[in-house]
Amino acid sequence: xxxxxxxxxxxxxxxxxxxxxxxxxxxxxxxxxxxxxxxxxxxxxxxxxxxxxxxxxxxxxxxxxxxxxxxxxxxxxxxxxxxxxxxxxxxxxxxxxxxxxxxxxxxxxxxxxxxxxxxxxxxxxxxxxxxxxxxxxxxxxxxxxxxxxxxxxxxxxxxxxxxxxxxxxxxxxxxxxxxxxxxxxxxxxxxxxxxxxxxxxxxxxxxxxxxxxxxxxxxxxxxxxxxxxxxxxxxxxxxxxxxxxxxxxxxxxxxxxxxxxxxxxxxxxxxxxxxxxxxxxxxxxxxxxxxxxxxxxxxxxxxxxxxxxxxxxxxxxxxxxxxxxxxxxxxxxxxxxxxxxxxxxxxxxxxxxxxxxxxxxxxxxxxxxxxxxxxxxxxxxxxxxxxxxxxxxxxxxxxxxxxxxxxxxxxxxxxxxxxxxxxxxxxxxxxxxxxxxxxxxxxxxxxxxxxxxxxx
Numbered sequence: 203x204x205x206x207x208x209x210x211x212x213x214x215x216x217x218x219x220x221x222x223x224x225x226x227x228x229x230x231x232x233x234x235x236x237x238x239x240x241x242x243x244x245x246x247x248x249x250x251x252x253x254x255x256x257x258x259x260x261x262x263x264x265x266x267x268x269x270x271x272x273x274x275x276x277x278x279x280x281x282x283x284x285x286x287x288x289x290x291x292x293x294x295x296x297x298x299x300x301x302x303x304x305x306x307x308x309x310x311x312x313x314x315x316x317x318x319x320x321x322x323x324x325x326x327x328x329x330x331x332x333x334x335x336x337x338x339x340x341x342x343x344x345x346x347x348x349x350x351x352x353x354x355x356x357x358x359x360x361x362x363x364x365x366x367x368x369x370x371x372x373x374x375x376x377x378x379x380x381x382x383x384x385x386x387x388x389x390x391x392x393x394x395x396x397x398x399x400x401x402x403x404x405x406x407x408x409x410x411x412x413x414x415x416x417x418x419x420x421x422x423x424x425x426x427x428x429x430x431x432x433x434x435x436x437x438x439x440x441x442x443x444x445x446x447x448x449x450x451x452x453x454x455x456x457x458x459x460x461x462x463x464x465x466x467x468x469x470x471x472x473x474x475x476x477x478x479x480x481x482x483x484x485x486x487x488x489x490x491x492x493x494x495x496x497x498x499x500x501x502x503x504x505x506x507x508x509x510x511x512x513x514x515x516x517x518x519x520x521x522x523x524x525x526x527x528x529x530x531x532x533x534x535x536x537x538x539x540x541x542x543x544x545x546x547x548x549x550x551x552x553x554x555x556x557x558x559x560x561x562x563x564x565x566x567x568x569x570x571x572x573x574x575x576x577x578x579x580x581x582x583x584x585x586x587x588x589x590x591x592x593x594x595x596x597x598x599x600x601x602x603x604x605x606x607x608x609x610x611x612x613x614x615x616x617x618x619x620x621x622x623x624x625x626x627x628x629x630x631x632x633x634x635x636x637x638x639x640x641x642x643x644x645x646x647x648x649x650x651x652x653x654x655x656x657x658x
Contacts, residue, residue: 210317211283212292214399215299217367218324220355221334222381223388227324228294230389235396238286242298245278246270265351268358272299272307280312301362302369320399321370322392324381328356328534356532368578470655472554472564472581473498476573476625477588478618480599482637483567486588486647489640490565493648497658499562501553504536507545510605520550537579540571543613547572554581563655570621573630584654585632587625593618 214237218224228239250257256274263270275298283293299305335352370376377395381388397403440459449455473490477483491498504520506527515521527546531539539548549566557564566583568576576583590596596618600611626634633650637643651658 209291211315212319213316214294214319214396215321216294216296216324217298217300217321217363218381219326219328219331219359219363220352221331221338222324222326223334223385224296224324226385227379227381227389227392228296231294231392231396234393235292237292237294238283239294239296240279240282241296242275242279242300243296245282246275249278266354268354272301272303273311275304276307276311299366300358302366305366305370318375320395321367321376322395322399323367323376323378324388325378326381328532330382330534331356332533353532360531368574371578469558469561470563470657472501472558472566472583473586473654474566474568474573474576474583475586475588476568476570476621476631477637478590478596478621479614480596480603480618481588481590482643483588485640486586486635486637486643487565487567489644489647490651493644494651494658497563497655498565499557499560500565500567501549501557503547503549503553503567504530504539505545505547507543507547537581538568538572538575540569540575542569542571542617543610549576563658570624573624585630586650587631587634589622589626589634589636591636591638593622 216224216228225241228237228241231237232239246260250261260270260274279295279298286293299308332349332352336349339348367376377398379388379391379395383391440456444452444455447455475483475487487500491500502516502518502520504522504527506522506524507519509515509518509521513519524546527539527548530536530550531546531548535550535552536548537551537554539546541547547569549568549572554564554566566572566576573585577585590599593615597611597615600606600614606614624630632654635643635646635650
């Protein structure tokens with residue numbers, strides 16, 4: 203089926219981690235909306251079995267959990283679109299683009315023939331995905347559903363696919379769907395996403411769930427179970443109580459419950475502090491915590507580097523092995539993480555939640571890579587960038603520490619230049635503070651914290 207008469211193929215990309223349920227949701231979309239479903243993975247697996255010259259090369263990449271070259275995948279997708287036996291010109295392309303290389307190749311070779319409606323992203327924690335894949339491997343017969351390949355696929359997904367989602371989200375192309383929920387619940391939100399991609403309002407009967415009061419339908423029981431298992435500490439229990447208790451006046455019930463929560467604990471936006479090594483972030487954090495005793499709490503990051511000087515495990519950092527950190531990253535236990543100067547640094551979800559639940563303001567001391575990840579998260583923090591007066595002053599400070607070699611200082615200075623470029627660029631941070639005087643910093647930070655957090 204070639205594109206004729208100037209009409210373009212309408213395309214929705216479908217992305218998500220391995221085991222996020224993309225195929226299941228695509229099948230439901232096909233049934234309801236009439237799209238043609240093309241799975242990049244299935245096309246590659248079919249080509250592997252075809253005995254073609256490409257088969258051996260594709261097989262090698264998939265066995266390693268790596269991505270097949272973009273040109274191969276795009277060629278197979280285009281062939282499938284051209285040979286589809288249907289009068290429709292609407293396609294779901296599942297599992298693509300999995301890398302920026304994929305996206306660039308599509309933009310070059312196929313985008314002129316397509317109307318890209320959106321990227322539908324099924325978002326799900328890695329620990330849930332791992333369990334789903336292991337369960338699937340017991341009956342699927344797929345040789346890539348084993349723990350060794352799963353770990354490789356997760357790393358590929360984190361390193362190559364997530365950057366595509368982040369990049370396209372800035373262009374307004376991404377619609378996220380929580381894929382942890384039961385299948386039917388996910389599909390309700392998937393339908394709303396498809397209507398949005400088409401630029402159409404959803405039918406009135408699909409905007410809200412209508413469940414008869416006398417008995418709970420199977421889908422409603424699944425929703426109750428989902429909200430019982432959800433990690434959201436406020437809205438998940440509230441939604442579950444609404445489903446179970448069925449109050450006659452839902453609005454009043456919600457208002458009363460939320461008022462009780464607010465009285466119990468106020469969850470302030472976290473404070474993200476970033477800046478190049480040697481800019482004085484630690485000093486600024488100490489000043490803030492001393493100015494407002496008991497109001498702020500420092501989120502202790504994890505790192506794989508060795509302790510320096512008098513650093514204490516659990517106070518300055520959680521010092522862990524590289525294997526431990528990689529395992530917990532794969533399990534989705536980190537809000538942000540990055541490899542800097544050859545070592546991993548990261549902020550765990552549990553560390554932030556523990557401070558949040560105490561009613562204190564969580565301070566995160568993270569680098570620019572972490573800032574970019576947090577910006578894409580639902581945390582909505584305040585962003586403070588600590589800048590040295592100049593790069594020359596920064597180098598003097600680093601050399602004055604006497605703790606690192608000239609080679610390591612050179613690496614830090616190279617990274618500092620990149621961090622300064624991002625941190626001081628308009629719109630990237632809420633405040634850029636030049637740390638030139640300890641006395642001025644104490645007064646300036648006190649005023650700024652009172653402006654951002656008046657209740658303290």
